[in-house]
Amino acid sequence: xxxxxxxRIMALYCTAFAAYSIYVYTDGTHLANTPPLSAKVQEGLxxxxxxxxxxxxxxYGLGGYMGPDLTNVAxxxxxxxxxxxxxxxxxxxxxxxxxxxxxxxxALVAFLxxxxxxxxxxxxxxxxxxxxxxxxTSARTGE
Amino acid sequence: MEPSITHPPExxxxxxxxxVLLGMLALAVSMMFGALAAxxxxxxxxxxxxxxxxxxxxxxxxxxxxxxxxAVGGIYYYLPNAARxxxxxxxxxxxxxxxxxxxxxxxxxxxALGQFGGREYFQFPAILALPIFASWILFGVNYFxxxxxxxxxxxxYYWMWGTGIVFFFVTFTEAYLWLIPFFRENMVRExxxxxxxxxxxxxxxxxxxxxxxxxxxxRIGGDDQMARSKxxxxxxxxxxxxxxxxxxHHAYPIPTVPWIRHFAYFVSMxxxxxxxKIIWDWRGSLATYRRHHHRQAFRxxxxxxxxxxVNLILALIISVPAANLFTHGTHVxxxxxxxxxxxxxxxxxxxxxxxxxxEAYGRRFSPAHVAVTRSGFWIANSCLLVVFVSLxxxxxxxxxxxxxxxxxxxxxxxxxxxxxxxxxxGLAIGLWMVLACAIQLMTGLVFTSATTEARGLARxxxxxx
Numbered sequence: 001x002x003x004x005x006x007x008r009i010m011a012l013y014c015t016a017f018a019a020y021s022i023y024v025y026t027d028g029t030h031l032a033n034t035p036p037l038s039a040k041v042q043e044g045l046x047x048x049x050x051x052x053x054x055x056x057x058x059x060y061g062l063g064g065y066m067g068p069d070l071t072n073v074a075x076x077x078x079x080x081x082x083x084x085x086x087x088x089x090x091x092x093x094x095x096x097x098x099x100x101x102x103x104x105x106x107a108l109v110a111f112l113x114x115x116x117x118x119x120x121x122x123x124x125x126x127x128x129x130x131x132x133x134x135x136x137t138s139a140r141t142g143e
Numbered sequence: 144m145e146p147s148i149t150h151p152p153e154x155x156x157x158x159x160x161x162x163v164l165l166g167m168l169a170l171a172v173s174m175m176f177g178a179l180a181a182x183x184x185x186x187x188x189x190x191x192x193x194x195x196x197x198x199x200x201x202x203x204x205x206x207x208x209x210x211x212x213x214a215v216g217g218i219y220y221y222l223p224n225a226a227r228x229x230x231x232x233x234x235x236x237x238x239x240x241x242x243x244x245x246x247x248x249x250x251x252x253x254x255a256l257g258q259f260g261g262r263e264y265f266q267f268p269a270i271l272a273l274p275i276f277a278s279w280i281l282f283g284v285n286y287f288x289x290x291x292x293x294x295x296x297x298x299x300y301y302w303m304w305g306t307g308i309v310f311f312f313v314t315f316t317e318a319y320l321w322l323i324p325f326f327r328e329n330m331v332r333e334x335x336x337x338x339x340x341x342x343x344x345x346x347x348x349x350x351x352x353x354x355x356x357x358x359x360x361x362r363i364g365g366d367d368q369m370a371r372s373k374x375x376x377x378x379x380x381x382x383x384x385x386x387x388x389x390x391x392h393h394a395y396p397i398p399t400v401p402w403i404r405h406f407a408y409f410v411s412m413x414x415x416x417x418x419x420k421i422i423w424d425w426r427g428s429l430a431t432y433r434r435h436h437h438r439q440a441f442r443x444x445x446x447x448x449x450x451x452x453v454n455l456i457l458a459l460i461i462s463v464p465a466a467n468l469f470t471h472g473t474h475v476x477x478x479x480x481x482x483x484x485x486x487x488x489x490x491x492x493x494x495x496x497x498x499x500x501x502e503a504y505g506r507r508f509s510p511a512h513v514a515v516t517r518s519g520f521w522i523a524n525s526c527l528l529v530v531f532v533s534l535x536x537x538x539x540x541x542x543x544x545x546x547x548x549x550x551x552x553x554x555x556x557x558x559x560x561x562x563x564x565x566x567x568x569g570l571a572i573g574l575w576m577v578l579a580c581a582i583q584l585m586t587g588l589v590f591t592s593a594t595t596e597a598r599g600l601a602r603x604x605x606x607x608x
Contacts (some may be wrong), residue, residue, distance in 0.1 A: 006302070009380055017387040021317075024339060028400050029332035037328040045327065049261025055196035060334055060397045061472025063263060065186060066195050068549040069472060094187045096194050118330035119398035120191075126468060133405060134464040136398060 035117045043104075044111025051098055060121045066094060071121040074112045084109055146512065148587060149505035156223045158236045161497060162216025164582065165244060166209045170489070173205030181564035185557070185594055197479050200254050202268035205263045206484060207264065207348075208247055213492040214351040215239075218304050219426035220499060221358055222289050231288035235281045242278040246271060254573060264341060267319060279315070283308045298361075299368035299379050303354030306383060310347035314340045336399050342390025349488070350386065356447065356491045359498045360546060363441055364431070378417060392462040396471055411428060411462035418455050421448075439508075439516055440501055443494035446524050450486025453531070454479060474556075475538030478531050485570070486528055493577060502582045512580045519576025526569035533563040 035041075048054075056066035063069075073079050088105045091097030100108070127135040152160065180198045183189055219236050222228045230236055250267040253259070260268045286308055291303050314540045317340035320326045327333050357375070359365045369375065390405030426450060435441040447493070457479050470476065497516075500508075506514075537559035544552040 006376065013380075013387060014381060020388065021339075024399075024403065024604060025320075025326070025332065027405050029329065029335045030400075031329050031331045031398075034329050037324065052196045052200065052261045052262055052266055054261055055199045055266065058472055059330075060394065062334065062338055062394065064199065065474065065477065096196070099156035110496070115330050121396050122468075123396065128465045128468070132463040132465045132469055133408060134395070135312075136396065136401070138497055 010083040031118060033117075035114055035115070038110065040107050041114045043107040044109070044114070047100075047104055047108055048111055056095070059115055060119070069121060070112060070115065071119070072094040072116050073111070081109055081113075084112060146504050146508050146584065148503055149507070150501065150503050152224055152588060154221070155233045156220060156230075158230075158233060158240060159216045159220025159224075160499070161240055161586060162212045162219060162243075163499070164216075164585045164589055165240075165488055166212030166216060166492075167496065167578050167582050167585065168276040169205045169212060169247075170209035171575060171582070173202050173209060174347070174574050176202040176205065178450065178564075178568045178571045181560075181567040185560055185564055189265055189462075195508070196259075197254055197257065200259070201251065203264065204250060204254075204266065206246075210348055210352065210488050210492065213304070213495065214307075214348065214355055216244050217355045217358075217492070217495045217499075218286065218351070225358075225362060225502075226293075229291050231285050235285045239278045239281045239285070242274050242281070242448075245275040246278070255403055262318070262321075262337070264344070269319060269322065272315070276312075276315070279312055283312060290467075296371065298356065298367060299375045300354040300358040300361075300370055302379060303350045303357070303378075305349045306386075307350030310343060310350065314344040314347055316596065318344065335394060335399050338397070339390045342393045343386055344384030345483075346382075346390075350382070352488045352491050353382070355495050356444065356516055359440060359491075359495050360444065361508060362498065363435055363438065363444075369452075372560070381413060385414060389414075389462075390602050391426065392467070395467050397463065408462065408464055411459070414455060414459060414462075418452075418459065421452055421455070438497075438501060438506070439513070440494045440498035441485075442517075442520060443490045443497060446520070447487050447490035447494065448491060450482055450527075454482040454487060457482065457535075467544035470538060471542075473538035473541040474559075475536040475542065478534035478538060481527070481534065482531050485574075486524075486531075489574075490524075496581050496585070500588070503588050508580075508584070509585065512584070516580045519573045519578075519580075521573070523570055523573030523577065526566045529566035530563055530570055533559045533566060537563065 009037060053070075054063045056064040058064065058069040061069060073084060074081060076083075085105055087095065087098055088098070120126050123136050129135065150257055179193070180195065180202050183193070183195045183198055187195065211571070217442065221229065223230055250271055253267055253271065258268055258273075259266050265272065287305065290297070293301070317336065320336055320340075325492040326336055330346055357370050361370050371453050389407055389410040391403050392411045395404050395407075430446075457475075460466050461475060461479065537556040540559065544555060
């Protein structure tokens, strides 16, 4: 009799997992005012992956640790688009010069602007609740 | 005196051992690139022809390959040899092995040539995921066709291996959803689904590794009832609950709807029950240790037990969103990753390797093998502890450094990273010492006994087993 119970629990888990996944794929990650995924942004994404930038950089604190997080580098007051262009064109001791063309640099800048529009990281003035959760409202854009 | 094989595995069942042997070679090379990456992190101008963005994927891919190869090889070996369930198809297992090996070599060549897919964990070109999918289908079909022949109620390790296989397939597929425009046109969705997949993917290989741990412990203790108790199944379903729904603690700062984060927080805290169980069982574990401490396999299992305890405490702390605010995106996460992949997974898988060797060699290793393995064990675990603590220091330094530039923050945490790199070399040396013995003995099982048997057959003798 024990086996059917375990199978029933497994079936329940799998159904809940499927339903939760669909929610995450749709409403759970819905983003108001999403900028369009233009051909230039897509090219920037392709280049970001082809040069394996994630080995060193992060989005939302997820990725490598060699370089800084790039979520809001395009709009950071002390960095911005010109800073990105200079880094991509010349490299640093930590970052190789990938020999990118100006068109490729434009595409990467467009992609980083696209990422920047999705939210704020780290969130400004997050509110910590007494039971350990954090109000990340300031991380969301378009609200 | 060279140790002699007293219980050679049947030739058809050696396929599992080939996986394990290849896995150990992958780990040995991975450790070399890991130590190199630690120094490149500090001194980027070192070895210009090997940039960090090439070294890191080689290190990570080989480390992941070790976990999969050793876990999969163990399953292929244990089913026919220990559980008395001949594989549904040895040929399919052999095709799986060659497909995995050739794909792995192509992936390494792609990294060397600077061809990347640029995704965390899977930094190889996306097209190379196809042979991995194909090999996994072969493995899954072979596994379920084999175990469904066992009509008795399944022990928990069958469930864990099966769940790991299915969920690897699900999460590996999910990790490539970004290829569909619907997922990549929204950055929040893209990053969330990516890390949802990775969180559950790690859970899927943990299922296979922990299943192996329970199998080995049952065999060492000589009691399979432990794998059939209600309590062990309750813990299995609790672990599965975390695998399916706890992933969002990896991604608290992504601006998803708030309740996804609250739910992940709740799910993660259910692991307190597992922590309580470990503490409750501690005295019993000590008594078991005294009974089996002479066995190499058991020594690695006890090390894994220690690292489970340490990493579970860290995991619980960094799963509290208020603490995660300071640890997310810092080296604390790396400490947790290293603690789990080396401290838990690698120690369990090495226990599995030495269990296979002890059974095949009748526990008669040469004194030199025993001494080198024991020294390597202590060097590896001591250095891992230093690696773990130095990464925690670096992570807390980074997490609490609010003002100033990235370069200033890196300068602040550099002393921790120097200690990390030095201990990383010690860790590599310790594991190489263990692997040198294990690889030598395993090679004997995979190749030498086959040759001996072939010679015996040529002389008209009956094959062993």
